[in-house]
Amino acid sequence: MDPIIIxxxxxxxxxxxLMRHHLRRRSGLPLPPGPRGYPxxxxxxxxxxxxxxxxxxxxxxxxxxxxxKLGNCPVVVASTPSSARAFLTTLDVQFxxxxxxxxxxxDTTYNGNNMTFANLTPRWKLLRKVSSLHMLNSKALSSxxxxxxxxxxxxxxxxxxSSEQGQQVVLPELLVCTTGNIIGxxxxxxRVFDIRGExxxxxxxxxxxxxxxxxxxxxxDFVPWxxxxxxxxxxxxxxxxxxxxxxxVTRMLAEHAASAAERAGRPDFxxxxxxxxxGENSETLSDVNIKGLITDMFIAGTDTSSIxxxxxxxxxxxxPTILKRAQSEMDVVIGRERLLEESDxxxxxxxxxxxxxxxxxxxxxxxxxxxxxxxxxxxDGYYIPANTRLLINIWAIGRDPxxxxxxxxxxxxRFINGKGAKIQPNGSDFELIPFGAGRRMCVGKQAGMIFLQxxxxxxxxxxxxxxxxxxxxxxSETPGLALPKAVPLKAFATPRLAxxxxx
Numbered sequence: 001m002d003p004i005i006i007x008x009x010x011x012x013x014x015x016x017x018l019m020r021h022h023l024r025r026r027s028g029l030p031l032p033p034g035p036r037g038y039p040x041x042x043x044x045x046x047x048x049x050x051x052x053x054x055x056x057x058x059x060x061x062x063x064x065x066x067x068x069k070l071g072n073c074p075v076v077v078a079s080t081p082s083s084a085r086a087f088l089t090t091l092d093v094q095f096x097x098x099x100x101x102x103x104x105x106x107d108t109t110y111n112g113n114n115m116t117f118a119n120l121t122p123r124w125k126l127l128r129k130v131s132s133l134h135m136l137n138s139k140a141l142s143s144x145x146x147x148x149x150x151x152x153x154x155x156x157x158x159x160x161x162s163s164e165q166g167q168q169v170v171l172p173e174l175l176v177c178t179t180g181n182i183i184g185x186x187x188x189x190x191r192v193f194d195i196r197g198e199x200x201x202x203x204x205x206x207x208x209x210x211x212x213x214x215x216x217x218x219x220x221d222f223v224p225w226x227x228x229x230x231x232x233x234x235x236x237x238x239x240x241x242x243x244x245x246x247x248x249v250t251r252m253l254a255e256h257a258a259s260a261a262e263r264a265g266r267p268d269f270x271x272x273x274x275x276x277x278x279g280e281n282s283e284t285l286s287d288v289n290i291k292g293l294i295t296d297m298f299i300a301g302t303d304t305s306s307i308x309x310x311x312x313x314x315x316x317x318x319x320p321t322i323l324k325r326a327q328s329e330m331d332v333v334i335g336r337e338r339l340l341e342e343s344d345x346x347x348x349x350x351x352x353x354x355x356x357x358x359x360x361x362x363x364x365x366x367x368x369x370x371x372x373x374x375x376x377x378x379x380d381g382y383y384i385p386a387n388t389r390l391l392i393n394i395w396a397i398g399r400d401p402x403x404x405x406x407x408x409x410x411x412x413x414r415f416i417n418g419k420g421a422k423i424q425p426n427g428s429d430f431e432l433i434p435f436g437a438g439r440r441m442c443v444g445k446q447a448g449m450i451f452l453q454x455x456x457x458x459x460x461x462x463x464x465x466x467x468x469x470x471x472x473x474x475x476s477e478t479p480g481l482a483l484p485k486a487v488p489l490k491a492f493a494t495p496r497l498a499x500x501x502x503x
Contacts, residue, residue, distance in 0.1 A: 029383040032067035032076060042069035050479040052366035055079070056396035065380060074385055079393040080400060081430035086379050087390055088438035095371040095390050096120040096439050107242035108210055114292025116369065126279040127293055128443055134272040135186060136444050144186045145342055151182050152455060153339070156462055159493050160502040163463070168490040171313065175306035176204055179451060183301040187269040187294060188256045203248065207303040208484070209241045249294050300444050304364040305451040307484045312358035312456050314489050315410045317465050318473055322412060326350055327496070330461045336497045340458045342450065348457065353412035355452050359425055359434040361410060364482050366395035368436055394433055403431050425449070462501065463493040
């Protein structure tokens with residue numbers, strides 16, 4: 001290679017580094033505190049498989065706003081309500097992008113063409129608009145309430161059948177089947193799973209691989225020049241996961257197109273998206289965007305929802321006094337002659353408190369998906385360089401002893417008479433942000449709350465729950481983008497309502 005070209009490139013690099021250093025010095029502000037790390041790898045060796053827990057431990061030493069280098073990627077971590085608020089209010093727009101160099105997520109996000117990993121562009125706004133308008137706003141959610149009720153009833157009948165046969169119920173399988181079929185009926189006008197079908201097992205496997213593999217710290221995402229080595233096999237694994245999921249979505253879309261005549265006058269979500277794929281500024285959703293959107297909906301609407309419900313019911317089984325109080329409240333409001341209806345939920349404050357407590361202690365997404373800023377900024381007296389990733393440690397905020405009394409205790413009462421009485425998980429109260437906050441807050445937060453309150457409430461109202469006598473419930477987590485129980489919850493269900501309710 002020409003020595004002049006090499007010399008020019010080195011000069012440009014030096015000038016770039018000097019300019020960045022000059023800008024930082026000119027600001028007169030320090031970087032946030034954080035670990036120095038190691039050559040090349042930075043702080044990667046300090047981050048264990050459970051990144052949320054490792055970062056929470058480090059933040060106790062370095063503070064609520066912590067700066068560290070992961071490989072050659074600058075990262076800032078907010079671990080308290082006030083630090084999260086500082087980034088996601090004043091600097092919300094600036095940090096509303098996603099990093100575009102996460103190699104392990106390239107395939108599963110359709111190269112950033114889904115809604116979750118798209119940058120703050122007109123196309124992202126169109127994806128969010130059609131999702132909200134046709135599926136996730138209050139009006140749309142009300143329109144598919146009958147679907148939720150019918151699938152819930154099928155789940156309860158399956159549990160009742162297991163109870164008659166003296167069998168334990170494997171909760172995650174039932175919940176994924178139920179939520180997956182709800183999403184399938186709303187999006188594609190079809191149930192997609194049978195509880196004993198092979199497709200459900202395959203789908204659950206793909207989801208687990210995507211959510212656990214996607215949350216692992218892949219060294220190639222932070223040190224790109226050694227990404228080809230794929231030391232842990234993460235990139236290859238995620239590519240395989242994408243191929244399996246994409247094949248399922250492709251097949252669903254083909255079947256959906258073939259059955260168009262059957263839906264005449266009864267458009268589903270995909271029909272409406274296809275009919276409104278051109279935005280106000282002629283921005284158009286491609287077939288790849290629509291595939292990514294379907295993937296987003298299935299992931300957010302199935303596994304994350306089932307994880308929240310499973311953790312909540314697990315805590316209730318471990319705390320029978322809380323379970324009995326919830327059942328007593330529902331017996332007064334609903335009685336034992338009918339099922340819980342969604343319209344009952346506003347009259348069940350203790351059930352709502354249980355759900356908020358489960359979201360506090362067991363957020364389905366412990367670390368926010370990474371936010372990204374192309375520009376430097378100042379936060380709470382610290383200088384944040386350009387091209388920095390931002391992580392909000394939602395898990396750490398929910399367990400902060402400066403915010404919550406006895407944070408390791410499962411205590412719904414804190415949301416009735418305690419400090420949390422007025423706190424809502426809607427993105428405004430940063431003490432409880434299980435769905436994130438700001439403009440990148442989960443668009444499906446309202447649907448997520450309905451799934452959690454309605455399905456959990458029905459399970460608690462219709463059955464008594466217990467594990468075999470003397471058996472200890474394993475409370476360990478499987479780390480990743482989501483935090484499922486490492487050992488799925490299995491429990492005996494005993495019907496507690498009038499027999500006709502289950503018919």
